[in-house]
Amino acid sequence: MDFYYVKALHIIFVVTWFAGLFYIGRLFIYHVEAEKKDEPAKSILQTQYKLMSKRLWYIITWPSLFLASFFAFWMLYKNPYYLKMPWMHVKLAFVLALYFYHGFCHKIYKELQRDEIKYSPNKLRMFNEIPTVILFAVVFLVVLKSAINWIWGVVGIILFGILLMIGIRYYKKVRAKKSWDKYEQELMDEDKKTNN
Template sequence: MLHLYLKSLHIIGFVSWFAGLFYLVRMFVYHAEADDKPEALREDWKKQYTAMQWRVYKIICNPAMMITWTCGILMLVNTPEFLQQSWIHIKLTLLVLLTGYHLYCKSIIKKQETGQATFTSFQFRLLNELPTLFLVAIVLLAVVKDLLNFAYLFLGVLAFGFTLFFAARAYKKFREK
């Protein structure tokens, strides 16, 4: 029974974590686009976006990440036989990389806050698709487990990533018309 409660909290945590990351990077897009606004509005908008970014990072992303990791680790302690399965090692590696992405987003907030140029709005749009790749890979690993051919998973996620890239590029061209 404990495992089911931990799994429920783990799912709630990662859904919230991904929602926060998607929203956060979307605000990076808007922050970058504020440079195109009239000078009278630009600084106020940037200050507002920075305040919103810190709130999302501190109030949604950080707690959700901690819930995800804590409940996941407790599930592993409660069910240590998972550690003998290869899928969990790949999932944990992806989670470490996702945590790195999370921390990288914090560095972007700091740079935008101080007015340092980071990426264009289009580059941020592409960066916003990266968690989608993590989400797809991690969920497939967690659901299908060892029945999944990891080479096909990698190639499928890579193909999905290229599809997202070309879709974003097509959308950019459509918006510019």
Template sequence: MLIIIMTSFYIYFKAFHIIGFVTWFAGLFYLVRMFVYHAEVDQKPEQLRADWRAQFTLMQWRVFKIIATPAMYFTWTFGLLMLFTNPAVLEQTWIKVKLVLLLVLVGYHFFCKKVIVNQEKGISKLNSFQFRLLNELPTLFLVAIVLLAVVRDFISFLYLFGGILAFGFSLYLFAKQYKKKRENS
């Protein structure tokens, strides 16, 4: 009886799962963009640097704790509820690949927390250009995960993933050109 009730809720679980991952990705995109700006604080006038660092750190913690992390848990909760109501999906290759990508994305999420801590301490090892590249990483995850969920054919996904990698390389080339243009301005 419980399975029948939960199966009828599947569509709602799916809707909340989508809301969760959209919010999670929005948080990750914004968070890493702030890493870029935080890394560029040293280019600002001396009298502004301490205040700007403090403000970026405050904003980063808020996005991480109030938006990105709750959204990650929300996404996982409703994704797991979907799997619970339809466990046969776990036998398909695409969901296994998606779950691996999601685990790597969770690693990226907590890597971002470490970046916040390091920037707060003033010991960040990455520069603004490297953060700009890091900001494109969730885009690749987003495209790969959505394509897997929609296409579901693993062979087609492999072709699409090749396209995603080419897209990622194009983003890298664009970022390098943008950096060169900014340096020459």
């Protein structure tokens, strides 16, 4: 098969793999947040999230990991000179980190399927940003093909991660304020009803 077809297939399955990783993280958060709901909403939501997670995980995410890896190894086999390039070494280190992230997601998936909740929604939100950081790093490495400035790249990725964490904390505060404002409005509405 022509190299460019293999490369195209690799890119397609990398995209679907990342899509699965991004969405499974959101489903984990929704599943954990449903724990605070009253019955029967809690059971209905968690049952639905389990089903959605199972389909996403085994129909999209795992197959995408295997196919993206298969086509990547095929490209490296056909073009071993890539392995001599420093930027490829750094990229492969990020890919290895992504494999570990995927494995940890599988652990969380299994726990939630057994109704074991071990992480808060906020921790899961921060955890869910790891593939974003890896995606940025890998895309810049592949496009720029430069490992010489990897120190600046690491500094940039760390700053990007810090900005993501600040954004998550800000989102949490805004969300808490909206919940409080909604609660106050409900109290005022209830007070109006009792006074009438």
